[in-house]
Amino acid sequence: MRTLFRFHGGVHPPEHKLESSGLPSARAPLPGLLVLPLQQHIGAKPKTLVQAGDRVLKGQLLARAEGNLSAGIHAPTSGTVLSVGTRAVPHPSGMEDLCITIAPDGEDQWAQHAPFDYLAMPKEELLTRLRDGGIVGLGGATFPTHVKFAAAPVHTLVLNGAECEPWITTDDRLMRERAAEIVQGIEILRHLVNPAETVIGIEDNKPEAIAAMREACANTGIEVAVVPTLYPTGGEKQLVKILTGKEVPSGGRPFNIGVTCGNVATAYAVHRLVHHGEPMISRMVTVTGAVKTPQNFEVLLGTPISELVQLAGGALPGADGYILGGPMMGLHVGDDRLPIVKGTNCVIVKSPQLFPPQPPALPCIRCTRCAQACPADLQPQELYWFAKARDFGRAQEYNLFDCIECGACAYVCPSHIPLVQYYRYAKGEIWAREKEKNAADAARVRHEFRLERMERDKREKAEKLAQKEKAALAQSAQAAADPAPGGGAAQAPAATSEIIAAAAERARQHAAHAQPKNTGNLTPEQQAEIADIEARRAHIREIAHKPTESRPTESRPTESRKE
Amino acid sequence: MLSSPFISKPDSVSRIMLTVLLALVPGIAIYTWYYGPAILVSIALASVTALATEAAMLKLRNRPVTPFLSDYSALLTAWLLAISIPSLAPWWMVVVGTAFAIAVAKHLYGGLGSNPFNPAMVGYAVLIISFPSNMTHWLTPIGVGANTLSFADQLSYIFGGHLPNSLTLDAVTTATPLDTLKTQLHLDRPVADIFSMPIYGHIAGKGSELVALGFLIGGAWLMFKRIITWHIPAAFFGMLFATSGIFYLIDPTHYVSPLFHITAGAAVLGAFFILTDPVTGPTTPRGKLIFAAGAGFLTYMIRVFGGFPDGMAFATLLMNICVPLIDAYTQPAVFGHKETGKQEGGGK
Numbered sequence: 001m002r003t004l005f006r007f008h009g010g011v012h013p014p015e016h017k018l019e020s021s022g023l024p025s026a027r028a029p030l031p032g033l034l035v036l037p038l039q040q041h042i043g044a045k046p047k048t049l050v051q052a053g054d055r056v057l058k059g060q061l062l063a064r065a066e067g068n069l070s071a072g073i074h075a076p077t078s079g080t081v082l083s084v085g086t087r088a089v090p091h092p093s094g095m096e097d098l099c100i101t102i103a104p105d106g107e108d109q110w111a112q113h114a115p116f117d118y119l120a121m122p123k124e125e126l127l128t129r130l131r132d133g134g135i136v137g138l139g140g141a142t143f144p145t146h147v148k149f150a151a152a153p154v155h156t157l158v159l160n161g162a163e164c165e166p167w168i169t170t171d172d173r174l175m176r177e178r179a180a181e182i183v184q185g186i187e188i189l190r191h192l193v194n195p196a197e198t199v200i201g202i203e204d205n206k207p208e209a210i211a212a213m214r215e216a217c218a219n220t221g222i223e224v225a226v227v228p229t230l231y232p233t234g235g236e237k238q239l240v241k242i243l244t245g246k247e248v249p250s251g252g253r254p255f256n257i258g259v260t261c262g263n264v265a266t267a268y269a270v271h272r273l274v275h276h277g278e279p280m281i282s283r284m285v286t287v288t289g290a291v292k293t294p295q296n297f298e299v300l301l302g303t304p305i306s307e308l309v310q311l312a313g314g315a316l317p318g319a320d321g322y323i324l325g326g327p328m329m330g331l332h333v334g335d336d337r338l339p340i341v342k343g344t345n346c347v348i349v350k351s352p353q354l355f356p357p358q359p360p361a362l363p364c365i366r367c368t369r370c371a372q373a374c375p376a377d378l379q380p381q382e383l384y385w386f387a388k389a390r391d392f393g394r395a396q397e398y399n400l401f402d403c404i405e406c407g408a409c410a411y412v413c414p415s416h417i418p419l420v421q422y423y424r425y426a427k428g429e430i431w432a433r434e435k436e437k438n439a440a441d442a443a444r445v446r447h448e449f450r451l452e453r454m455e456r457d458k459r460e461k462a463e464k465l466a467q468k469e470k471a472a473l474a475q476s477a478q479a480a481a482d483p484a485p486g487g488g489a490a491q492a493p494a495a496t497s498e499i500i501a502a503a504a505e506r507a508r509q510h511a512a513h514a515q516p517k518n519t520g521n522l523t524p525e526q527q528a529e530i531a532d533i534e535a536r537r538a539h540i541r542e543i544a545h546k547p548t549e550s551r552p553t554e555s556r557p558t559e560s561r562k563e
Numbered sequence: 564m565l566s567s568p569f570i571s572k573p574d575s576v577s578r579i580m581l582t583v584l585l586a587l588v589p590g591i592a593i594y595t596w597y598y599g600p601a602i603l604v605s606i607a608l609a610s611v612t613a614l615a616t617e618a619a620m621l622k623l624r625n626r627p628v629t630p631f632l633s634d635y636s637a638l639l640t641a642w643l644l645a646i647s648i649p650s651l652a653p654w655w656m657v658v659v660g661t662a663f664a665i666a667v668a669k670h671l672y673g674g675l676g677s678n679p680f681n682p683a684m685v686g687y688a689v690l691i692i693s694f695p696s697n698m699t700h701w702l703t704p705i706g707v708g709a710n711t712l713s714f715a716d717q718l719s720y721i722f723g724g725h726l727p728n729s730l731t732l733d734a735v736t737t738a739t740p741l742d743t744l745k746t747q748l749h750l751d752r753p754v755a756d757i758f759s760m761p762i763y764g765h766i767a768g769k770g771s772e773l774v775a776l777g778f779l780i781g782g783a784w785l786m787f788k789r790i791i792t793w794h795i796p797a798a799f800f801g802m803l804f805a806t807s808g809i810f811y812l813i814d815p816t817h818y819v820s821p822l823f824h825i826t827a828g829a830a831v832l833g834a835f836f837i838l839t840d841p842v843t844g845p846t847t848p849r850g851k852l853i854f855a856a857g858a859g860f861l862t863y864m865i866r867v868f869g870g871f872p873d874g875m876a877f878a879t880l881l882m883n884i885c886v887p888l889i890d891a892y893t894q895p896a897v898f899g900h901k902e903t904g905k906q907e908g909g910g911k
Contacts, residue, residue: 013570092566237898250899327569355569360630362576363676367841376898381846399897407568414574421566
């Protein structure tokens with residue numbers, strides 16, 4: 001028996017798992033339209049390989065991973081590319097992003113694909129295949145799996161089957177129904193990181209999944225650890241703490257303490273890729289909440305929410321929106337045309353009965369229920385004060401960035417203060433300021449470098465000029481000396497050295513004059529140069545003030561989500 | 564709400580305050596039994612004053628009245644103040660103290676959640692400084708004095724300042740056991756002798772020790788309901804016990820047993836209901852220990868060496884001042900910043 005450890009805090013929200021965990025999962029039929037956002041993972045947006053009008057086959061690569069921290073996107077079925085362009089994507093801001101839209105042809109015709117022998121290839125190639133196969137963490141964070149599993153060897157491989165968020169039952173159903181396949185996937189991950197021990201953490205509210213995984217893990221050396229049900233046990237750092245007693249250092253990754261953590265659904269996806277040659281084109285999704293028959297479905301990526309809600313018997317009267325993910329960390333969307341993406345593990349149809357609106361927020365009474373619930377040992381009430389007062393420096397001092405936005409604080413707050421929103425706001429402001437500062441710093445460095453280079457150019461030019469003059473003088477001196485062949489040969493070197501000294505003096509004076517001492521009497525050349533400098537300065541200023549493009553790897557909130 | 568989390572625990576500030584009010588009931592009931600229903604009149608007076616002042620201040624500050632009035636925080640302040648002062652205090656004293664507590668100590672500092680000082684204790688401090696003699700008119704518990712005031716007599720004194728012709732104020736009131744102890748010790752009476760006086764019970768004052776038991780029961784219930792944590796009562800009683808114990812060990816004829824100190828006066832009420840006020844107390848667990856220990860030490864010092872009969876209120880206010888400092892220096896280690904987080908790297 002493994003000794004389990006505790007993380008600080010945690011909450012027990014009503015589980016609401018039984019609604020959807022009872023029915024076996026079903027395969028969702030082909031939808032009428034598939035919308036595939038290119039950005040379905042943390043990292044760089046993959047590069048589109050198709051254009052409107054192309055016929056694509058199931059499993060065909062539509063967008064190639066761009067750089068290492070990226071992942072491929074594949075056609076979930078055969079059909080025709082309708083468009084490659086911006087459309088609304090599941091995002092808190094309701095923003096639009098590049099999507100590939102496919103009209104399925106109904107034939108579901110596979111592209112050429114085949115299983116491969118991962119033991120026969122170097123690990124680098126296996127990792128590349130994971131990337132090109134579009135495998136990313138399916139617990140919600142969608143961090144590219146090949147990057148996570150490139151760090152090897154580790155002491156402990158942790159598989160996350162905790163599924164601590166209320167309502168969600170995808171991992172539960174997957175473990176009950178496909179335990180053997182998950183274990184085959186885990187074997188591949190073990191091959192990659194070569195751990196001394198492998199342990200699957202499952203919350204004790206999933207006895208069937210525990211039994212199924214125990215059976216599948218028999219004689220594999222993989223341990224199934226039953227952990228107490230406590231939100232957010234499924235948080236990567238929390239689960240690692242429970243199972244190993246070690247804390248992932250602030251700002252670090254589990255690898256820093258010799259651990260790698262992956263979701264059981266990710267292991268299943270790895271198995272499908274390696275043993276069936278199937279890239280990441282579908283996933284298990286719980287459809288629950290205010291629907292007639294909540295259930296899990298194996299869903300093609302890109303399927304609109306509306307089709308899933310229909311499959312679950314339709315929304316009940318009074319439904320007023322959707323939560324993608326769980327009620328603690330999920331994302332609220334109102335548009336049912338939005339697609340299921342790699343990170344969507346659950347669709348909860350909202351209704352005021354199930355999710356009553358919050359009463360108006362009262363002032364904080366410093367009761368510290370939030371601090372007692374915080375799994376990161378933070379003092380949420382202090383962070384709230386600092387965020388509210390826009391005292392971002394103090395917020396950072398009080399470790400705002402160790403907040404995983406699990407929502408436990410806001411859940412217990414008797415004053416109903418939307419605490420997590422304050423933290424997101426503070427983090428956003430700090431990122432924006434840092435970005436601005438970095439841009440300004442970069443501009444300043446560029447500017448200083450340019451000034452220095454101009455100085456150097458002028459100096460060099462002046463020296464060259466001096467050299468030329470010196471040479472000319474020496475020549476004329478030579479010429480002057482030549483007509484007087486009667487002069488003693490011994491005189492010549494002395495005269496030459498005088499001439500050289502005079503030339504050097506002139507050159508020095510010239511060089512001094514060449515420094516821009518005033519702006520009057522400028523040659524057209526100089527004026528052109530100044531205009532050029534001014535233009536560059538203006539450009540730099542513009543860059544410094546313009547909010548720059550998003551920085552891909554620094555989006556911390558996502559990093560800490562369950563994987 | 565369009566941002567996660569979308570659920571919240573069915574809990575509220577009102578429920579917390581209501582629970583604390585309920586937890587006061589056993590103590591108040593025993594109080595009423597021993598001292599008559601005058602305390603209920605004070606509580607009612609204070610409650611009405613508190614709600615009216617709260618509403619007026621909210622109006623003046625352009626804040627919504629209903630949500631704040633229904634949070635019961637003003638009511639709690641009123642009850643605590645009414646319990647802290649002599650129940651025979653004239654009506655205007657209750658009104659002045661409560662109104663000051665709500666208007667000045669609470670709302671002038673920003674209202675609920677923003678006041679640095681415990682409003683009830685500020686109200687108490689104002690009254691004991693302004694009307695010191697009235698603040699010594701504690702009713703004699705039943706079975707101690709020869710005369711007992713009827714409810715009508717009590718009402719008549721509170722609202723009219725008249726006692727029945729046959730009685731004087733001295734005949735029906737008495738100094739508190741703490742106060743008596745201090746005065747008698749000044750007269751060089753030995754402790755054992757003093758404790759033979761009829762106002763003393765088994766451990767502390769007759770009647771008042773049972774009232775303290777009532778508040779202890781209420782406090783235990785608050786801990787069970789997780790409204791308060793163990794830190795503040797434990798550190799307060801621990802420090803009060805330790806400090807008084809040291810003096811008692813050195814000179815038991817002039818210093819009383821620590822058991823007396825933790826039972827007498829407002830110690831139990833303070834430990835469970837006053838120091839535990841979240842708004843004016845520290846937020847970190849270590850901070851709570853330091854805060855309450857400081858209050859325990861100061862309470863003893865004021866009781867024994869100070870000019871006031873009890874030290875609870877001033878100890879609370881003095882420690883309230885220290886709260887920001889205590890909080891700043893007792894921040895707990897954050898996840899991943901602890902030593903365990905810096906263990907061996909994994910094959911880096």
